[in-house]
Amino acid sequence: MKKPYILVVNDDGITAPGIKALIEVSKELGDVVVVAPDKPQSGMGHAITFNSTLHIQQMEVEGVPGYACSGTPVDCVKLAVSTLLAKKPDLIVSGINHGSNSSINVIYSGTMSAAVEGALQDIPSVGFSLLDHSIDANFGAAKVITKNIIGNLLSHPLPKGFCLNVNIPNVNEQLIVGIKICRQAKGNWVEDYDARKDPMGRTYYWLTGKFIIDDDGTDTDEWALANNYVSVVPVKHDITDYEVLKTIKWLANEKV
């Protein structure tokens, strides 16, 4: 059987421990190429670069060919698929992110936006995140889980536009209960900007805030993670609200 061709991306940057873990795992399952930001690009959402230019630097990463890119995670996918790679990847894997991308965090996440961009280009794509923000997070259990999931996905036919958001609890492998297929929990951040004075006496602001889960469903990613399941949320890029679509037909009857 032909070895699958796997593109590895992330948002924490090409030197992050999380991407090294993902490369190690992917190498055991296919031919791997890495295109990842040359610096941390967390929280970049679906940002793209078109008012300035992109630069790349070729390098070997964990024994596979890699490119460090000056742009965002979505830039990395676009540049890889259109320009840098000789052929279309069979799978794009993004991460392993240092920190959770559950619930509404999915829309701010560079890791997940890279996966969504892959799906948009008709390449099955999966973002992986470990619930530990620290630079020295332990990716031991996450590697085992990630390898099993990637292996399973590679051996199944997947629909067009396939994209998964996988979050992994930060606990010992033995404590992981299983995988749960979930919906994105309702939640949002309540910001509390920390206002400070710069040496010139001008105010500047640091983003801080508290994450509020507004959802008591047992079918959500937040519930799964709180109960030591790996959460798997399928993600789509058609963001039409079909429920509201039915209820605002009245607007079309108003004077334009």
Place this chain on the structure above:
Amino acid sequence: MKKPYILVVNDDGITAPGIKALIEVSKELGDVVVVAPDKPQSGMGHAITFNSTLHIQQMEVEGVPGYACSGTPVDCVKLAVSTLLAKKPDLIVSGINHGSNSSINVIYSGTMSAAVEGALQDIPSVGFSLLDHSIDANFGAAKVITKNIIGNLLSHPLPKGFCLNVNIPNVNEQLIVGIKICRQAKGNWVEDYDARKDPMGRTYYWLTGKFIIDDDGTDTDEWALANNYVSVVPVKHDITDYEVLKTIKWLANEKV
């Protein structure tokens, strides 16, 4: 009746002609405050700033109080709602964007991400875009349409998390057929990076590409715009793919 309190944001920056048009219209319908990027922030998607700081500059814009913010469109909404404004706005309007945000462009758009962020904070939010990229676009017809839509929304009860993506054809007012409530058309960009050499002989890349509509439905925003309708797509921030959710239950039965 109490005048509605309206927050105006955009992604083209606080000095763009499009935001001036939107402020003029909003002033006629309520009390207006502006919080907008201090420079163009197109294509920033749902990016947020947390690894660096935000700065603001207070200024009057078109006769209303305004703040130029060093961050992204989503930063503007977060900072406005949590910190800068004395009370929660009744409505957030974003734009008027110079250029289309129809189809998949909605996920790259700073204009629309600002509106989505507003909806997330339980403030009804609408993004407006005119199908003309140029700096000297004619916002004449767009102003009339925008005012009618905002006026209608202010006089109707709106559901929690309400968010609309409104695109306006770039034609004379007389040629506009009406408003059409639509779904987001399937489409995507096929990138063609323009590779150049810098003075040091190193390659750099400019993003260029072609937008491909892969949808022949007559219920889409692309169809509406091509037929001189104003397209209105309700947008949501739960991006769970509920169809795929049903079909990948098998993954939960695999070894974790």
